[in-house]
Amino acid sequence: MLNQPKSGKKLAKKKVEYLCEKCGAKFPKWTGRCGHCSAWESLKELTSVASSRSTWVDSGNKPIPLNDIHVDSEAERWKTGVFEFDRVIGGGIVQGSFGLLGGTPGVGKSTLILQLLARIARLNKKALYVTGEESGHQIKQRSNRLLIRQEDILIMVESEVEQILNAMKEHKPDFIVIDSIQTLFTNQFTASAGSVTQVRESANLLMKYAKRNDVSVLLIGHVTKEGDIAGPRTLEHMVDYVLYLEGEKREQHRLLRAVKNRFGTISEVGLFKMTAKGLVEVSKPNNLFVDKFNNPHPGMAIFAANEGTRTLFLEIQVLVGDTEQKNPARTCIGMDRNRLQVIVAVLEKHLQMDFSSNDIYVNLAEGFRVIEPAMDLPVTAALLSSYLLKPLPPKSIFIGEVALTGEFRSVPALQERLYEAARCGFELVFLPELAVKTGKFSQKGVQVVSVKDVQELMSLLS
Structure with missing residues (x-):
């Protein structure tokens, strides 16, 4: 007879599911083709403990009348100073927003973000740049080339989400950039960084912190050869806005588009020109x-x-x-x-x-x-x-x-x-x-x- 735990409680059973990394659909068994979006070889194993389901919403919150929620429109949205970026997201960053920026390698995502952080720091906002892809020396060299004021930007080289959350709680930044979501992992799961499980759960933990503490977070995401952001499709559903930086490496101009925006329109585009000193805004493109x-x-x-x-x-x-x-x-x-x-x-x-x-x-x-x-x-x-x-x-x-x-x-x-x-x-x-x-x-x-x-x-x- 098998020995039962002394507490008398049954151990939580591991639940094995298969998640489509294209559309986010779940299936109890593996198949070669997703039954929802018809993508081939897109199902990845997702192992989790059945009793450990979580959400960013605090448990125990009681319903309240919508009319009782106070919103200060001036305090809720602040302009970054990068006019083309503000144009695309609806006039500025909404406090407590959770966003995603994608683009092909070398298109200028990191350059745009570093310049954005520098502008935000001038607004007496504390900015934190977390990178799991580059060293501090590499970021220092790029900031020197871009002639960026550096003393107001915090840099953290880390991939473990728990360590990043501890730094957020300690320094209490107003705006946080994670470069990139595909390099993050949480020690709650054994899957490797970049897997469907790690991307989804890492983003979920960061979103939970952003919503609870009214902090703005922007994730950087890799783009696949099909032009989609790598990772589960549920990632795009979790965020408040999704931006794409488009352009050819050999061309000077870059277009910033919004394909999802809970705080504004998705019809605006921002135009930049890539130069030796970074991305320059183009206000009169014609x-x-x-x-x-x-x-x-x-x-x-x-x-x-x-x-x-x-x-x-x-x-x-x-x-x-x-x-x-x-x-x-x-x-x-x-x-x-x-x-x-x-x-x-x-x-x-x-x-x-x-x-x-x-x-x-x-x-x-x-x-x-x-x-x-x-x-x-x-x-x-x-x-x-x-x-x-x-x-x-x-x-x-x-x-x-x-x-x-x-x-x-x-x-x-x-x-x-x-x-x-x-x-x-x-x-x-x-x-x-x-x-x-x-x-x-x-x-x-x-x-x-x-x-x-x-x-x-x-x-x-x-």
């Missing part, structure tokens, strides 16, 4: 790009992108080349490949064109990425321009969505785009005919050219 638009080449079109409260003029490049391959290339950098497939199908159907022996490459210059239907008209114009080997008119921009019928449709914020086009010196704006008829779009100094469908666009370019 002044940097307009000079390139005066000398167009075949396959080049200008697109007026609407990003929140600002309009960005971006260069679309399309190359149509001959190929003998059975499956011609349809390559897109900076735009949705499915949109290109639709545009090609529309041109083949309504213009009787044949692209079966042509490779088509589309690139959005400067490493930008935009997902907006208003790109359809400029991409179509650039594609026809490359195919015909004829440049588009100088100082012209194109705005509009293409329908499966071949017609061009209106898009939001046309008047705002026209105003910015006139301010930046553009002379021709090609708009869908339907938008011109139904709306009174006009701007001094800009000639509006209406385009009904792909047939009319082809005749204008021929």
Whole structure:
């Protein structure tokens, strides 16, 4: 007979589950494919004690009327001094917020964070930078290069969550950065750092501290080759906001986007320029790009992108080349490949064109990425321009969505785009005919050219 514990209590049983690292779904048994999101080889073993479930919410809290909760709007949100960052998160950091910043390696996440901490320290806020990836000497060298005031920033090289929490309790910082969440581990679990269990539980402990103590915490996360933040999908559900820093290593410009924001909009973008002295804010981005638009080449079109409260003029490049391959290339950098497939199908159907022996490459210059239907008209114009080997008119921009019928449709914020086009010196704006008829779009100094469908666009370019 087995010996029972003297206390008479049964030992807590270990519960083995399998967690999908893509969507966060749990399963009692391992399968090769997630039954929720259909991802292959994404289930990882998750071992926990059944009686040790926890949440960041304090147990024993009693319900209270919502009207009895006092919120001081001025004290709850404070501007960091990095205007482009504040723009994206809704006007400043909310006290007690728990955020996540992702980006590809080398894009400038650590540089942005170090500059952000320096600005926050100037506000008489105590800032703590916890790193599990770099040494203190490396951070010191980067701060010297960035000419950052260093005496107001606390640095801690640590990966154990319990040690980090002890430091937080001792120094009581106002703003904490963890670089990165994938390097952390808690001694409550035996799994290695970066595993699904460690990432989830480490984030849970940090969130518990942030909410209980009204401290703002920002996690840095690695990005997979698919563009998602590494780790369980539940990590993105736990945080208050998710930011992505985008851009190509060889390009100067970086875009900061919010894909989740409980405290503001997700439509704004922040623009930075990478220099030898770090990331520099770009408050008037169009002044940097307009000079390139005066000398167009075949396959080049200008697109007026609407990003929140600002309009960005971006260069679309399309190359149509001959190929003998059975499956011609349809390559897109900076735009949705499915949109290109639709545009090609529309041109083949309504213009009787044949692209079966042509490779088509589309690139959005400067490493930008935009997902907006208003790109359809400029991409179509650039594609026809490359195919015909004829440049588009100088100082012209194109705005509009293409329908499966071949017609061009209106898009939001046309008047705002026209105003910015006139301010930046553009002379021709090609708009869908339907938008011109139904709306009174006009701007001094800009000639509006209406385009009904792909047939009319082809005749204008021929």
